[in-house]
Amino acid sequence: MTWGAAGVQAVKAPLILRFSRVPKVLQIATTSPVKSIFFGIAVANITQFPYKDANFLPSEARSFWNGVTFMQRTFSIIKPDAVRKNVIGDILNRVERAGLRIIAMRKMHLTRAEAEAIYAVHKGLPFFGDLIDFMTSGPVVVAVLEGKNGVAVYREVMGATDPAKAAPGTIRADHAETMARNAVHGSDSVESARYEMGCVFTQEDLGVVIPDQHAA
Numbered sequence: 001m002t003w004g005a006a007g008v009q010a011v012k013a014p015l016i017l018r019f020s021r022v023p024k025v026l027q028i029a030t031t032s033p034v035k036s037i038f039f040g041i042a043v044a045n046i047t048q049f050p051y052k053d054a055n056f057l058p059s060e061a062r063s064f065w066n067g068v069t070f071m072q073r074t075f076s077i078i079k080p081d082a083v084r085k086n087v088i089g090d091i092l093n094r095v096e097r098a099g100l101r102i103i104a105m106r107k108m109h110l111t112r113a114e115a116e117a118i119y120a121v122h123k124g125l126p127f128f129g130d131l132i133d134f135m136t137s138g139p140v141v142v143a144v145l146e147g148k149n150g151v152a153v154y155r156e157v158m159g160a161t162d163p164a165k166a167a168p169g170t171i172r173a174d175h176a177e178t179m180a181r182n183a184v185h186g187s188d189s190v191e192s193a194r195y196e197m198g199c200v201f202t203q204e205d206l207g208v209v210i211p212d213q214h215a216a
């Protein structure tokens with residue numbers, strides 16, 4: 001850039017700032033009560049931005065962006081077979097060692113309606129009835145986990161669906177007996193996670209707090 005061009009930029013910059021939309025947005029937000037509500041909603045959305053999947057990006061850029069930047073929440077179930085084996089602590093230990101944080105957690109006995117809702121995507125498949133019988137056969141531990149690239153990280157910690165194919169050192173390699181009794185569940189996408197956690201947790205349980213709520 002030449003000195004002349006730099007001089008022109010120096011004159012233009014304050015004019016651009018003066019007439020740019022940012023100060024206007026702030027002005028409108030503080031003068032109109034209705035518009036300030038919309039402004040508040042926008043701020044709330046921005047503060048939750050790290051928890052959103054970057055669906056607006058093309059897929060290659062999205063996986064890169066998610067891997068580098070985005071915190072993701074995933075939904076986990078320690079299934080009845082693992083609870084019966086008394087390995088809840090071991091599984092949670094592996095979760096934390098993988099850098100995932102437990103956001104919400106509860107030991108409970110799923111009702112058939114809850115299990116059917118969580119596994120709704122498999123409704124109609126031949127193993128669905130057995131899956132629901134098994135998932136309601138004893139207590140489970142449901143949890144929401146959070147971390148960078150959390151969905152994929154937890155799937156890696158779990159290992160393959162079939163324990164015979166699960167990599168050594170994974171939860172399923174060490175604790176699952178068969179494909180049908182495979183110790184843990186983990187969501188396969190951010191969208192599934194959001195849906196599945198809603199089957200057993202409330203928004204209050206999940207504790208998404210926007211900064212203003214800390215004020216009082």
Ligand code: RTP
Nearest residue numbers: 127131160161179180181182184185186187188
């Ligand atoms: P999950 O949902 O439980 O985390 O397991 P996943 O993603 O690894 O596997 P998915 O295909 O979603 O299957 C859900 C559960 O259904 C049982 N299953 N049985 N052919 C079979 O007998 C069969 N296929 C799936 C498994 O318990 C699996 O975890």
Ligand code: MG
Nearest residue numbers: 185186187188
């Ligand atoms: Mg699945």
